[in-house]
Amino acid sequence: MAKHDPDLDQLFQALADPTRRAVLTRLAEGPATVSELARPTGLRLPTVMRHLSVLEGAGLIASAKDGRVRSCAIVPEALAPLRSWLDDQRALWEARLDRLDDYVTKLMKEREHGPGPKN
Amino acid sequence: MAKHDPDLDQLFQALADPTRRAVLTRLAEGPATVSELARPTGLRLPTVMRHLSVLEGAGLIASAKDGRVRSCAIVPEALAPLRSWLDDQRALWEARLDRLDDYVTKLMKEREHGPGPKN
DNA sequence: ATGATACTTAGCGATATGGCTAAACATGAT
């Protein structure tokens, strides 16, 4: 079980950080250098470098060095696996939606009566 | 900058783990108890418990205790924020690609006449 | 060749994550 899908792992992991999502959004406007990406974050360069290499490791961005400047750009097709995972899940979830709906409703009702566990 | 969106943070973070994704996929088939969810993972109960509370914290599942058994179910609308983030990004990324396309086209045309810009 | 610029690497500290065991509850069955 637990088919390890390192691709999805890395994608989700990379996107779990707000700084990294902000970088992606910034890069959607066009390529930028490391410093340009760092400035609006308020973080130090090495820290941003780390974020960038996580993004690059996940395949979300590509970068190349020109002289002493590295410029980074989005890899547009990188979100595809994520999108198809989402689509797959939605398909599965919706297949059971009717039953789940009833069930959740029942859960909520139960929760209103019995005080759940002491949490 | 970096508007922290804890909602997305938690969602992406929760989905970054293969065990947790497997649990979700399992739950798409219908509700299950903690033990039932634990069995196929090969992990110990407390470990699975932790995964479940991460999923519940992210709003991806709901659970309620009936007697000594806790059953868990998917929360179907939970993926919505993720889906809309993805859609937003895709829109931005595609807009960028269009502009890039135009830009390249423009470069080509200019090049036919005079020497292009310095880079 | 000197210095400024733009990254890059190395390494530290605090906290988070993901696994475990052992022990505690809580409920259902006898």
Next chain:
DNA sequence: ATCATGTTTAGCCATATCGCTAAGTATCAT
């Protein structure tokens, strides 16, 4: 009451993550 069952809590260990500073490398400008 006792015991089995199903979950939960507490706490440990190893590793990963995210921030930093300090020092290194490479390139460009003078």
